Amino acid sequence: MIAASSPRGGVAPVSRRVMNLAHFVRQAASLHRNEIGLVWGEATWTWSDLDRRIDAMAAALAAKGVSKGDRVLVQSKNCNQLFESMFVCFRLGAVWVPANFRQTPDEIAYLAEASGATAMICHSEFPDHAVAVRAASPDVSVLVSIGASDFAEDYDDLVRQHAGRSAPEAAVVYDDPCWFFFTSGTTGRPKAAVLTHGQMAFVITNHLCDLMPGTTVRDASLVVAPLSHGAGIHQLVQTARGVKTVLLAGDRFDIAEAWGLVEHWRITNMFTVPTILKMLIEHPSREMHDHSSLRYVIYAGAPMYREDQKLALTRLGKVLVQYFGLGEVTGNITVLPPHLHDAEDHAGARIGTCGIARTGMQISIQDDEGREVVAGSDGEICVCGPAVFAGYYNNPEANAKSFRDGWFRTGDLGHVDDDGFLYITGRSSDMYISGGSNIYPREIEEKMLAHPAVAEVAIVGVPDQTWGEVGIAVCVLTAGQSLTESELLSWIGSKIARYKVPKRVVFWDSLPKSGYGKITKKIVKEELAARGVLPPLTVREPAA
Incomplete structure (x- = not known):
């Protein structure tokens, strides 16, 4: 025995x-x-x-x-x-x-x-x-x-x-x-x-299974991001099927060139991040080139705001594939395939989800003590499965912090519904505490983006003598639109609880982004400090 x-x-x-x-x-x-x-x-x-x-x-x-x-x-x-x-x-x-x-x-x-x-x-x-x-x-x-x-x-x-x-x-x-x-x-x-x-080897198989089923040598893939990170994983997957990889000619992202390459090489898939996808769908060159060959437009690296998602679906059709995953899990946590993307906010639409667990992977939403919480309750998103990395090189402290009882702790917050669909609340590091209440910027950003004059927004928590922390919203306006701080705060105040309303709004021509095209709160905070916005912070009257 x-x-x-x-x-x-x-x-x-x-x-x-x-x-x-x-x-x-x-x-x-x-x-x-x-x-x-x-x-x-x-x-x-x-x-x-x-x-x-x-x-x-x-x-x-x-x-x-x-x-x-x-x-x-x-x-x-x-x-x-x-x-x-x-x-x-x-x-x-x-x-x-x-x-x-x-x-x-x-x-x-x-x-x-x-x-x-x-x-x-x-x-x-x-x-x-x-x-x-x-x-x-x-x-x-x-x-x-x-x-x-x-x-x-x-x-x-x-x-x-x-x-x-x-x-x-x-x-x-x-x-x-x-x-x-x-x-x-x-x-x-x-x-x-x-x-x-x-x-x-598992990651490649999983990508082919969950993100790009039916991929063959007859496909072609366009690279619009540095091969050093997520795009490199994507191209490794293409190599496994003998798929043609097409690079942009220069090191700067040329949107018109990208759409021209889609038409010329009959591109069937591309990997990108939400901010770049937003630029692609809003650029006038999209209408000048045939993009009917596209089957999978895969986006990851950050959640895509609902208004941007709806616009992309309207202009490209049902070709969007979302996945959620970190570099440590090589992108293999969830998938939201094309048939689960919906441009309409009807009763059956799962608005805000990043999908279901990838094949061979398991998700657990855990509290601070590592106990799994019930469906619908927020907690830290933890994951296990063959796509999880071996650990951080020569960094036992980081490994001890990132693993608990065999689960990799992503540092992201969220919940699953009764059917297993995952919803991300935000990064634990993005959350700030104002007057004793936990504030998750993601929820407020989604609401602000519904305003027709707001093209992009990032909300960060900053120190405040009265409330501990308060929120600053950094907004980029839609071309041709005008909006004041008081107008936006009044508008958003009718849509969320008062304690969640940012205490300040600033308007910039563009939001700073990482080398991979993602809006990161760390860079936004650094830019706020560089522009002299953070000290001192004007404190508004307490919210009820």
Whole structure:
């Protein structure tokens, strides 16, 4: 009889070998060798081209001493070399450490130190970043430049020098790291979430199952975000099916170009964030190009405000797919597929939900002590399943804080209804306490966006001598509209409880956004301080 405490049902634990993720390129090159795998500007590469280039670059790095387990920091805007570098690292069994190219040299130097990188691939446009990394991390002994530069050998020169050399795929087990996915650092310095070969194999399968069912080599995907983070995961999924990936020609987001590419390449799917999707649907170039090929417009990274969602559905049709997930869970918590999106606010519409649990994942809404609360009650959103990362690299304190009884604690607040649909209240870090009452900005922002003159809004809690904290609403007006602070406060005051009404409203031409196009409250607060809005704060009469 097998004892209940026996590991794996009586089978001794073993290291489970899994497919090296770089094998997806090998498969695509074998099955679809002459099909276009990547498009960037006027240039195209077939899957065979990409496989050969990845082999050559892997051989070049191996000759320089890069081997399994080494961390390779990559500082680059979107380009074919950045796309390839992921699979170069995977093929060697090394760890891909991509950075947001908009970060400063000092910030990139920190990532080098935090990751323990020993090699760096740096775009030629960022020489100061390479200098900063070398100064901060003497262990970075291998440096490669994308494009000609004075600080390192050129990537493409190395590819030519090692052309024809085959790099064997490193043998990997389930828990071997393949990617250090740095968090955005909204509550402190960025942390390296460790993604593994086995975990990511599940993530890829899950994305194909829940987000883009029916995806084949006949599809085409447009990239409108940096490949260093969520868009990189999305493109890894495309590679698994031999899907053509199309990059914008430049490093700036050109909306007219994006719609032109959708028409030219018959784009069937794209991954974006709500703020960029809003820009896409509101731009006049949308009407100038055929976008009927679109089947899945996937948005994540932040909740989409209802008014924006309705407009997108009206203009694009039932192609929206929402998912909720963090980098630590590689986007795999919930999904709201096209058929559950509704442009009408009828009685049966599930307004405000981010969907149901992803296949193979489980959600638990927990109180501060880790007890699961009943349906309809707010608590912290916790999750378990194969998509959860291995933990933060070299950060036991963060790991202890983020895991409880096997559940990953997202730090997001919300509730589920009786049918299991999840509704996000907000980030626990976004909540502020005013006069003893918990205030969740998300609810108030949704109400404000229903005003026809308000295009964007972010509400943050700031210190106040009387109430502890009060809210400031930062608004961007719709083009051609005018609105005053008193008018907006009077309007919103009739729609929410008085204690939830922000104490101030300021109007800006635009809201500051992160390098991934998301509105983050940390950046908004920093900008408020920079503009001298925070000190001193005018206190209004107490709300009843």
